[in-house]
Amino acid sequence: MNEGLADFLRGIAATNEWWYIMPEILLAVLALGLLVLELLSPAIRKHVPRVAMGGLGLILALLLMVDCSDCMGANGQSAFGGLLQSNEWSHLMRVFFVFSALMVSYLGGIFLAGRNLAQSEFYHLVILVAAAMMLLVQSNHFVMLFVALEMATVAFYVLVAYRRTSSLSLEAGIKYLILGALSSSILLFGIVLLYGAGGNPALPGASGDSLNFDALESFIALNPDNPVVLTGAMLVLAGICFKIGAVPFQIWVPDVYQGAPNPVTAYLAIASKAAGFMVLLSLLHGPFLALQDFLLPVLVFIAAASILFGNIAAVMQRNLKRLLGLSGIAHAGYLLIGVAASFTIEWVDNAVVFYLITYLLASFVVFLVLSLSGEGDDADLNIERYANFSREQPFLSGALTCGLGSLAGIPPMGGFVAKLLLFVAAFQAGLYGLLGVAVLGVVISVYYYFGWIRALYFNGSSVTALGEASNAPTLQNRFVLCALVVAIVVLGIFPAVVSLV
């Protein structure tokens, strides 16, 4: 064989890092494959949802197998010239996002059934968003971060407005588009400032690649008080606050959550928020590490304001999807406690991930029940509609109670342990004021979560409109709900199963 060619191939093989993002590539192939299937023939088109979910399930199984066989690269391994870097969470978060995509596709199947909307494109976009978020949480470079973020956000613009026959959905779409673009520009401006400061040869530690997190970290460590750096970090923080829906960039949340189709609302609430938090954690432990004295009060303020705003606004809210949006703001606040405490407490990152996992499970239970109990336009679901729901739908009511109990943080649900861990972290970090606000917030949240549960079970009137209108859940839906609820309870009783606690 030609020696030169062999050398050439060996050289390529030595720098071959595509294996590194194989799950993302597989997702992209699956997403594109769905579009091809759509083109082939109407007979095959029917099977698109099944192919999408089957593919996601296979990739999820693959990820879990790789996880169990423990053959992933070591932490801190970087690829593609430092664009991506694995950390201790990247693999778990891959599983998280693929699972979210799977569940959203499942919800999407329920949502799209009987609606005259495009089918394959929905799954296509959901899968692309998952791939983008997986890249996002591994990014180690602001260019990578921004591209991955935009890839997810642009797909979300479409998804939010997916129900194009509904004016509410379209309104939500336009709001999300404009505010998302605004926040992206803020984020981009922050990145530019950091790039400019980091590349300024007059400053110590300046480098040619100041968008790389490692380079930026050593640069900021030498210039923690530079006003341009501070402003840039602030603007980046503001951009991420939009993603996670924290005060003062939370204002879009209720409108968009209400208007977006159910599955997309769930996706926004769970995956988008989780991605935002993982990015925030990797930024705070990476480039912004030296700014902690300055960032801590800001984070504490955002956390406290989010908890209070989300919970107080949710108390009087009767529309369920707006209520879930507002309570999602409060959940972002609780998670920010963990982020704020992570400067001093080593183990709190685990607690944040654990919280995200319990939030994922509980939210999917709630959204699945919402999808199964809605008839027609699901943007108008009020608490009153759920009066005496349990009489006709005891199974759905039971599952919903477990999900809401976990969101409210009632033992023995997983949400209780998750909140407990964050609060213990806040206590150990000495954030007593914030802890007080958080406990107050939890008390308020019990009021509206249990208001909903009360409507399910103990309503004096004999109205059972929604319960009668909903069909009994199929065996498949029962199984999925059962599995989610069991997972929530298991996490609450034996949290050590996820090896985070």
Added chain:
Amino acid sequence: MTPVTALTLTLLIPLASAAGIAFFLRRRGGLASTLSVAAAALLCICSFIAINARGDAAIVASWDWLSFGEFKVSMGFLLDDVAATMLAMVSFVGLLIHVFSLGYMKSDKAQARFFGGLSIFMFSMIGIILADNLIMIFVFWELVGFSSYMLIGHYLETEEAKAASKKAFIVNRVGDLGFLIGIVLAYWHFGTTDLTKMEQLTLGHPELVNAGIAAFLICGFIGKSAQFPLHVWLPDAMAGPTPVSALIHAATMVAAGIYFLIRISFLLPVEVLGFVAWLGTAVAVYAGFCAYAQNDIKRILAYSTLSQLGYMAAAFGLGYPGIALFHLITHAFFKALLFLGAGSVIHGCHHEQDIFKMGGLLKRMPITAITFAIGVLALCGVYGLAGFYSKDAILIAGGLEKTVIFILLTLGAFLTAGYMGRLFWVAFLGAPKSDAASHAKESPLTMVIPLLILAGLSVVGGMIQLWPEGLGALIRFDLERLHHAEGYSAMHHDVLIYGSAAWVVGLLGAFFFYGVGAKDDRLARIAPSVFAFLKARLWFDEIYGFYVSQVQDRFAAILSFLDVFLLRGLIIRGSAGLVGILGLGVRTLHVGNLHAYVYWFLGGLLLFWAFVGTVL
């Protein structure tokens, strides 16, 4: 299957069965009962696998349950010889009682609830046995309390069952409060609640043993094993179905208090042991007297249980935990037999429980009557039967350690023979005294077979003493210690005479005093004042009732007033209103106008800017 897997299965099988019944089989009584019995059989097999695999070493397994920083709560198994003995007894007797229930509960409307309750009870009881730390014991302790509550109240349409289940629950709470305080103090004192670690600590530093902590911890025992002054719930608990009385209120749960004492014996100083010995002796005699004024077959047996628990506590307090455990096991066999026999009688007599309305059952229900007689003889301590060996050992221990306790316990043995004789002569011999009794028929096979097996165990259960390898290490050790104690042979001789005299005189005395198949209680006829005194049971219930109505109810009324006006009115409604108003205010911020939202963003940026410029 590794031993730990087997133990995990033993613990989880009944839980799975309970969950399956609760979720899927609530209206399928037949299936539910099959599932529950199958679970009991499976867990029995698993537990024997684990016990066989144990060898001589204890099986220890522990997992972190919760940990943040320094504070850790673990859960785990500790299967030493005591736990293995107990586990074998509970799983086997539990299985027999499950089988018996198949027949007994056949026509019950709420079979599924009953069998689900049995399964959750087995789960909690096995949890107590296996638990390796105090917190885990407490969790399962409360779970058995709950299952006991649920099963006592099985006939929830009767006022009696409702009141009894409530009473059992509340009285146990009193004991558990002390128990909980004891656990907190122990954690504070030792820095751990792990049994093995605490034992090592106290071995190295005997001065660490603290009477205060021990006093709080034994509150749990006093409540669960129905000792003074918390004994009042056990007789009332007989309102539950008879298999429940056999399983929970005779063989296993009430004995869990004794088992718990043995588990934590290294934490108990001498003073506390002495107290336990006197407490047990007092209960043994007191309950013996009370039994004479009871006409309900199950309540007589309940007082007998109280009295036998007193014997175990006395043996433990005298410093012989192994003998207490020995008596616990033999007692489980013959008391389960007696209760199941009583159940069979009640089943045959269409739920007639008054012994003076029975009579003549020996002819109509021969197997039940004969096995019952074996149980009576075993309980009285007739030579060669199960109760003889263990009770004999307790009496010898009493004689060697404290003569007064020995005399009182011998008196107790005499009383036992007397009231059991009364029960047997009146209920089983003579002529039937009611329609129900004259139409009684022998019970079905599912009920008779457990009776026969338990009767066999009641005969041979004590003879295991002659085969020391078969005993657990603790029992063997304590028996040998007793046999080699100074003055053992003389005392053994005495006890043989006194003990045998007690049961002969007791049984014969009852035979001549009450007569065969008597129609009414002769004691009540010739000495009504004595009978009334015994029936009053030292007025414990009245005293508690007085305390509750005069002190506690008034205090509760004050609290209720505070609750209604201060808490509910001012604080809750007030703050809810305040939050509501705030919420309305915040809601108006969401105007839905895109321009306004963009200004929000700019405002947020300005706020951040203020942080940058250190204005804030």
